[in-house]
């Protein structure tokens with residue numbers, strides 16, 4: 241039997257830190273509200289493109305595995321914030337790391353994109369189609385955030401991480417997965433302004449309005465992730481006691497605590513990064529995984545569960561059996577260029593562009609717009 245062992249890991253966190261107090265300078269919000277409702281204290285804002293962040297994360301992951309770009313057969317780029325629609329983003333990473341032999345595909349299932357990508361790459365390795373893959377989770381949400389909407393602007397951050405998978409005869413890597421989609425709730429999270437439905441409508445790309453029903457998403461996310469976790473544990477003939485570490489999607493500390501409770505796993509065995517990075521959508525799970533490794537929380541042969549949810553509403557829970565190695569074989573000196581601005585300055589630039597252009601989406605796009613155009 242062939243398995244897909246995780247042999248490399250790396251992250252790229254942009255240096256500019258946006259605090260809750262920074263957000264309070266232009267939104268009717270407070271550190272007290274954000275922290276008590278979400279557990280978030282700060283998040284990162286990127287000064288470079290999503291591909292640039294990915295290249296640093298992938299370079300670290302390759303060095304960690306002792307591999308080079310030309311060793312890679314497949315690149316999966318998990319994200320909902322692509323630098324461009326065409327060409328795809330995975331091709332940009334392929335070019336930058338010299339992975340000339342690699343197939344390169346983008347996967348967008350919103351916040352679950354890394355997890356769906358990990359499942360896809362594992363299946364392709366286990367089927368014998370490819371031997372070595374890179375899976376990326378990256379997000380640059382600050383570039384299409386509606387900074388005037390306190391319901392969403394306080395929740396998200398930028399970042400990237402990647403893993404390397406290699407074919408192995410030893411049982412390790414992804415050993416169980418439940419992937420699903422609660423499409424009846426797809427209206428609860430929509431970024432108006434992104435996508436071809438908004439073309440030729442006097443909408444400038446980057447101007448967005450978010451339809452976001454936080455409380456409904458909250459409830460459906462907890463249910464979906466808990467049910468998927470219970471199912472995947474049963475599929476793998478494991479109980480909650482067998483899970484050494486949970487590395488969940490980090491949308492809200494209260495969601496994570498509810499999930500842990502329903503899954504029967506104490507919070508001491510749950511990795512939490514939401515206080516320092518907010519919700520980085522597809523980058524959230526892989527960044528938390530990399531930090532769990534850096535913190536010594538992943539043990540050789542350990543069992544890790546990764547539940548996640550995102551717009552769609554896509555959901556999943558994965559179980560990974562770790563291999564023997566929990567330390568990198570090498571380190572890359574690839575790093576981001578220095579950032580000369582504060583996070584608040586970067587955000588204020590975005591806000592100024594948005595205001596200068598006007599709120600062209602207001603009134604133009606109703607949630608029914610997409611359905612009407614289909615009908």
Ligand code: UT7
Pocket residue numbers: 268269270273274277278351390391394453454455456457458491492495519521549550551
């Ligand atoms: O990864 C996928 C995306 N992530 C999610 O979908 C997250 C899921 N949802 C959540 O995490 C929570 O629902 C939120 C954090 C978004 C909101 O927390 P909540 O406890 O569900 O609050 P709420 O939406 O019921 O709002 C409570 C109050 C409202 O005021 P009123 O109507 O009670 O007067 C909001 O207008 O809090 C107000 N509010 C805020 N106040 C200060 C909403 N956002 C803010 C804010 N600062 N940033």
